[in-house]
Amino acid sequence: MSQSKKIFTRMCLNNWGGINHKVLQFNEYVNLFSGKSGSGKSTVMDAIQVILYGSFSPTFLNKAADDAKNRRSVLSYLRGEQKDGSANRGDCDFCSVIALEIEDTGSHTFTCIGIAFEVRKNDSEIKRFVYFSHSGRMPEPSYVTADGFCYSNNDIKKLVNTRSQSADRRARGDVNRIYASKEAYLGTLYDVILGYIDPNRFITMEKSAIALRMTNGTGQFIRDYMFPKSDSGTIETISEQLDAYRQIREKIEDMRKRIELLKEIKESGQELVNIQSDIVMAETMIRCIDIEDMRAKIQAAEDDKKRIEEEQDRLSEKADDIAGQQADLQQEYIQVCADLKSSDLGSKKDQLRELEKRSLMLTDNSRQKEITRIVRENGPITGEMIAERLHVTRSALRGDLAVLLSGEVIAARRRLGYYYLGGGEDPAAAEIRSCTAEACMSRPVLVNADSNAYDAAVLLFTEDIGTLFVGKEDDVLGVVSRKDLLKSAMGREDLAKVPISMVMTSRSKMIYAEPDEDMVSIAQKLIDYEIDCLPVGTFRDVEGERKFQLKGRISKTNITRLFLELGKGRR
Helix, strand or coil: CCCCCEEEEEEEEEEECCEEEEEEECCCCCCCCCCCCCCCHHHHHHHHHHHHHCCCCHHHCCCCCCCHHHCCCHHHHHHCECCCCCECCCCCCEEEEEEEEEEECCCCEEEEEEEEEEECCCCCCCCEEEEEEEECCCCCCCCECCCCCECCHHHHHHHHHHHHHCCCCCCCCCCCEEECCHHHHHHHHHHHHCCCCCHHHHHHHHHHHHHCCCCCHHHHHHHHHHCCCCCHHHHHHHHHHHHHHHHHHHHHHHHHHHHHHHHHHHHHHHHHHHHHHHHHHHHHHHHHHHHHHHHHHHHHHHHHHHHHHHHHHHHHHHHHHHHHHHHHHHHHHHHHHHHHHHCCHHHHHHHHHHHHHHHHHHHHCHHHHHHHHHHHHHCCECHHHHHHHHCCCCHHHHHHHHHHHHCCCEEEECCCEEEECCCCCCHHHHHHHHCEHHHHCECCCEECCCCEHHHHHHHHHHHCCCEEEEEECCEEEEEEEHHHHHHHHHCCCCHHHCEHHHCCEEHHHCCCECCCCEHHHHHHHHHHCCCCEEEEEEEEEECCEEEEEEEEEEEHHHHHHHHHHHHCCCC
16 A cells, blocks of 8 residues: 655646746656746746745745846746846736645645735735635636636635635645735645645755755765764665665566566567468458359359250240241232232222322422422421411412322321421321430439349339349449349249349340430330340440440330320420
């Protein structure tokens, strides 16, 4: 069990020297004050001496600073006077507080001691001050009001009174006091707070230590300041014990460093073992993954082979059917030719010549010729627009339009108007052919390449679609349809264990549509290949690899929607 002791934990300096407000944190054992000349080392040490001695005499200030020219005094510290003759607080009234916080390491109680000053700008000496002590730690913020001003003497008195009523009071004597004299303050400080030590001896040792220059060694310091009345044998024994203690402490520190180093080595060794174990495990997992990947590729190749064989069988059957249909068509053709020879083909040819002659006669009419030209160049066009161009009424054209319609020179369609038949194209057909895949396509739905068949089936039902695309939009690997999933399910396989790559139609066999491809061509592909949906996109080369970039999808639903919109005149 460690011996109880009194240690300085913190120090507060408010309006002292060049410091406006500062709280210093002390270490339990050693505290080093270092810095260039004028950095404030003596300022802090002199504040400690004023608190511990309670004296404002310049003789108590630090003599080790070798700064006699500055003529230091407590009043000069309070005003913040500098070497150049200026002062931080020379022309104003202000308050100042310097205080020390002391901890009893045995009872873990805290006591604060200090001095509060009130200085007027015309004061030539210190007139208004109080010595104080109180239980507990320094108030927060350290002796500064909520407005940012240092505590006045009245504020200190209120604080001491408040602490005297709190539960944080010392067991030995009342330390929550404002002292009427320096003697009363020092009596409480050295008897009650610091534990009955000799103030004169403490002050002598502290002042000597501050001014000490270790030129004669530790023994001389002990002889002069610690045991000035002891015999030389005792002093030598204590000095030797201190040297032995120092050596033991150095050995302990060396052993502690060695232990820490060994701990680091042990931890590093254990970390190395763990890393090596992780490497072995990772290599094993990589081998297992490679094996599983090879198994999946073999299974996919076998499935492809099986699918190809089935496709070959289907194509063979289809070829046989086509051969049979061809024979039937040949026979039908022979029959048609025979019927044609026996029919009234000559009369039909005469009717055709008559119609051609009639058409020629119709086109000989000048106004009908003009109408034909207008329709041919501007069709489809309404009757009102034709009448406007000919500067006649709509009713005046009824006869001419009827002749041209009966002669099949022009034709009319509701909501479109009149259009030319002499080698021209049906406007409805032209409008359908003008619709491209990009204008009619829907949003594609993709599934990750590492998914299984069950995930694909769930996605089909949730999205209410018939076709999924495998991969990413910039790299489509294949297509999965309802038929593909149904075929896999009929094999009584667990869909959750079947990779999507084993079900899909690969990219190399994928039928697709270009974004600018017309809808007539797309409809033809859907019929020819007996599929329900086409991916819309383009192939491109990326770093020497051919990839398919997906734009959308075209299904039979899209074609039906286009047909409906054209029928309702929405396009």
